[in-house]
Amino acid sequence: MAEKLRNESLELSGIAAAALGATEPIQVKFDASPGEEKPTERISIRDVAKEAGVSVATVSMVLNENPRISRATHIRVQRVIDNMGYRPNRLAQSLSSRYTQVLAVMLPPLRHAFADAYFGEILSGISDRAGKLGHKLLIEQAKPQYIKEGKHIELYERRFVDGVLCLGFNEKHTFLSDLRQYPMILVDNRFGDGMLDYVHCDYRMGAKQAMNCLLQLGHRNVGMIYAAPESPTARDVLEVYTTELRNAGIDPKESWLADGCFTDEGGAAAAHLLTTRDKDITALLCGNDKMALGAIRYLVEHGHKVPQDISVVGFDDIQHLAYANPSLTTVHLPLYELGVAACERLVNRIRGKVDRVTDVLPTHLVLRESTSIVRTR
Amino acid sequence: MAEKLRNESLELSGIAAAALGATEPIQVKFDASPGEEKPTERISIRDVAKEAGVSVATVSMVLNENPRISRATHIRVQRVIDNMGYRPNRLAQSLSSRYTQVLAVMLPPLRHAFADAYFGEILSGISDRAGKLGHKLLIEQAKPQYIKEGKHIELYERRFVDGVLCLGFNEKHTFLSDLRQYPMILVDNRFGDGMLDYVHCDYRMGAKQAMNCLLQLGHRNVGMIYAAPESPTARDVLEVYTTELRNAGIDPKESWLADGCFTDEGGAAAAHLLTTRDKDITALLCGNDKMALGAIRYLVEHGHKVPQDISVVGFDDIQHLAYANPSLTTVHLPLYELGVAACERLVNRIRGKVDRVTDVLPTHLVLRESTSIVRTR
DNA sequence: AGATTTTGTTAAACTGATTAAACAGTTAAA
DNA sequence: TTTAACTGTTTAATCAGTTTAACAAAATCT
The missing domain is CATH 1.10.260.40 (lambda repressor-like DNA-binding domains)
Structure with missing residues (x-):
């Protein structure tokens, strides 16, 4: 931190000073002639x-x-x-060749899908890879009306794109099966047990790593804030959570589970529910970092010390949340790499590779300050 | 908050229970036949x-x-x-008609540009509007190599898009002038004094609202964490800041200014610099919410109470930060509406409207918990 | 009734590339 | 020496639409 604090803004020279006094406009150079450009004849x-x-x-x-x-x-x-x-002219190129060199990224119809750290990280990977492979990226949101009008099918049929990457969907989103016959990759989930190509993080491994950590710290009453139980990867976590508890000779109670809807507020609400329903809980496993943050906020504001009273583990390892107080112990998901892999696989598919894609990327635990040895009473 | 906490996750029915016991796979229906689809002949x-x-x-x-x-x-x-x-087939349509019905959103080459709340909010507005106007959205990042290779010009020349929306750029980004001859809107900034079409928030108004608030609360030693002083809108804030202080009979000191680079850590570093350089500062005006949050984090961690010792005002009004502790008093920028307006204007431009676009959208102050009356010694 | 205008439709040119098939001109093999 | 196999290039068809100019038929005006 000391490092961080030193290297910034030691110079308060010209520009800031100018703001205090005279306002000298910054000079901007234009390389072209000042007048109107001739609308250069298109060269064919x-x-x-x-x-x-x-x-x-x-x-x-x-x-x-x-x-x-x-x-x-x-x-x-x-x-x-x-x-x-x-x-x-790439319209002409695409018209006669078979390919548009454009991919679509399909996002769920959430109000803040574009500002989401989880999607953003995957998108970064996709974007970088797509650029290298010479593909452009179209962003779409699967709003109900959009699906109803069949716009997702038009994407292919009207030759907008060669393939689609679907982020943030699960088995409840049946429109995915409409795209089965086209190049499509489901990102960070499975669907219908291998009906679709997918690339996802190893949530079972992640859950095992998180549970190992908590059990080793002596926690036995471990609550879980899950979300979207219709999602196979979310179920993976739930299953491993119960299995690991059982393996440790602990009988998981239903009252240890609460849905946090993947949101900040949902996490807070779930933490409230769990801690009031069962006073003995000493640790919380959360399905993502946002819920973990919400939970911590709730806990701290209501007199529970984190991690002294209750340990919290998240999932995702979102950037900038490392700076939270306490910083979050979490399962690192390789989201950037996931985006890269998904993009790579999709382009292969488009280029004729026929094998079903079923990549699962490994995770690891990042130990920070929100976990500690179980409290002794 | 009590409201929020009640409505979530009271039911722990089938699915979560299933996770605890048997793992019943969710049934997924496919409407089409089970075999491979015939590759339907394209209908022309x-x-x-x-x-x-x-x-x-x-x-x-x-x-x-x-x-x-x-x-x-x-x-x-x-x-x-x-x-x-x-x-x-829209490739054929676009080839013979004049339009592609595609817009590009150009983002700066920041590592987390896709996960940024500020860009995300504008993008939401753009996306919604573009959808309604029948346009698709391409996302691009203006990396140095990208610009060097002239890819931004190719966007038009090779007929990828009809127009481009540029987010997060300022007068330092000279590549913008390459796009002068094409339909392009600079979003949330100006450039070269009216050389380009732009739509931006009224930062002068915002700065005035923030300074009014602080001055009315009795603050006289007001520091400012600015960023990107090469940006005209950022300079607007700096100028109003000094003007308002002078109007109140206060002589702004250079030591009250620090660059926070628009980032969380930058804000913390700037807060460190300002508070150590001048112990009398009782309030901080920050160029965006991220820096304000960083500043608050630093202040709280180093024994300054917010707002009792130091008041902090931000800019942006990013969602979910309202829940921070203390919640942030900030200048609300109409970012969603900004996106809508920019998109609207761009499409008009594409459709032949010739008037220069120079929209400025009003702001308002949102008073929350990070400001209070000046401390008396 | 004949001239003129309006209305609805079509033939053909055009958008700007790719690609299969054809075609000379060499070179290698029988 | 004849035949076969390559090389490198071109001709012409094709991708799937839009749009201008032409044209016939119907309606309106002298």
């Missing part, structure tokens, strides 16, 4: 062909690096292309 | 024309609701279209 492949003295087919093949073009011709034509500043 | 406009006994031109005109088509023909052809389940 035919213009290039004419200029280079070859056929359009040749230019096209140069563009696509077709090996049937000789080295000499390639260089000559490429030079003309560069000189003329020709850029192929 | 010519097929529709033949089936309906009219020319392709007629079908096209029905599709585009051209008034030259008679009511009778329209209905007849539309029925055939519906029966055949025909969906026009």
Whole structure:
């Protein structure tokens, strides 16, 4: 922290000073001429062909690096292309070739889906990978009306995209089965037991790591704030939670479970429910970091010390939450890598790979301050 | 809060119970046949024309609701279209018409740009509006390499999009001037004094509201955590800050200013700098909520009570931060509406409207718990 | 009734690329 | 020497729509 505090804002020079006194406008350079640009005539492949003295087919093949073009011709034509500043129209390219080079990311119709750290991290991975693979990204939200109108199918049928990455959905979202026949990857979940391609984090491993940690710290009355039990990966966590308790000779009670809806407030509400229903709970396993944060906030505000009275473990390892107080012990999900993998697999699928995709990425526990050895009474 | 805590998770019925015992797989229905779908032959406009006994031109005109088509023909052809389940290929449509019906959202190359509450809120507005106007959204990040390769220009030249919305940029980002000749809206900033279309929040108004509040509470030694002083809107805040102090007969000191880089940690670092440099500061005006949160975290952790010792005001009014402790007094920026407006204006521009866009949206102060009357010594 | 306008439809050109098939010109094999 | 196999390039068809100009038929005006 001391490190962090030092390197910022030691210089208060020109600009801030200027704000205090005269307001000197920053100079902005424009490289082009000051007047209106001539609406440059669109250069087509035919213009290039004419200029280079070859056929359009040749230019096209140069563009696509077709090996049937000789080295000499390639260089000559490429030079003309560069000189003329020709850029192929990708609508025409996509129309005649089979591919649009565009992927869609489908998000659930949540009000803050675009501002969500969980989605954001996956999206980062997808975006980086898609860029490298030469694909653009379309963002869509699966609102009820949208699905009703079949817009998700139009995405393919009208050739908007070559494939779709679905984030934040589960088996309740039956529209997913409409996309079964097209290139599609379900991200961070499964569906209908292998009906769809998927890539998800190993929630069973994560749950085991979290439970191991809590049990080793001596906790026996462990509550769980889950969410979306219709989601297979969420059920994985619930199952491992109960199994691990049983393996430790503990009989999990129903009163130890509460739904936190994956939200901050939901987590707080669930913490309230659990702690009032069972005073003996000494630890909480939470289905994601947001709920864990909500739970901690509730606990602290209501006189429970974290971790002295109650330990809390989250899931996700969202950035910037490491700075929370107490900082959160949590299962790190490789969300960025998940996005990368999903994107990679999808593009392979589009390019004709036929094997079903069923990747499961490993997790690890990040031990921070929200857990401690069980309190002795 | 009591309200919030009650309505959640009172029922622990089937599914959670199932997790504790037997694991009954959820049934998923598929409406289509179980085998592989036949790769349905693509239906083209010519097929529709033949089936309906009219020319392709007629079908096209029905599709585009051209008034030259008679009511009778329209209905007849539309029925055939519906029966055949025909969906026009939009690549072909875009190729021959002038428009792609796609907009790009350009984000700065920050690691967590996709998970940012500020961008997320604007994006929500853009997305909703774009959907209603029949436009798709492409997301791009202006990484240095990306700009160097001229990909931002390709967006238009290769006909990926009709227009671009630029979020989170300022006058330092000179690539913006490359896009001057195309439909583009700079969102939440100005550039080169009216060289580009823009839509931004009224930061001057916001700063005035914040300073009024602090001055009325009796604060005279008011520090400011700013960021990105190269940004015109950020300079607006700095200017109003100094002006308002001077109007109140206070001479702003340079030591009251620190750059917080718009980040959480930056805010904490700036708070450290300001409070150690000048012990008399009783209030902090912060350029955004993230820095304000960082500042509060630092202050609380270092023995300053907020708001009793130091009041803090933010900018943005990010969701979910209302729940922080203490909750944050902040200038509400209409970010969702900003996105809506920007999108609306951009589409107008694309459709031929020529007037320069220079919208400025009003702000208001949201008074919460992080401000109080100045401490008396 | 004949000329003019309006209305509805169509043929054909056009958008800007890809690609299969054809075609010369070489080179290698029989 | 003839045939076969390559090479490198071009011709022409194709992708799936929009749009302009032309045209016939019906309606309106002298």
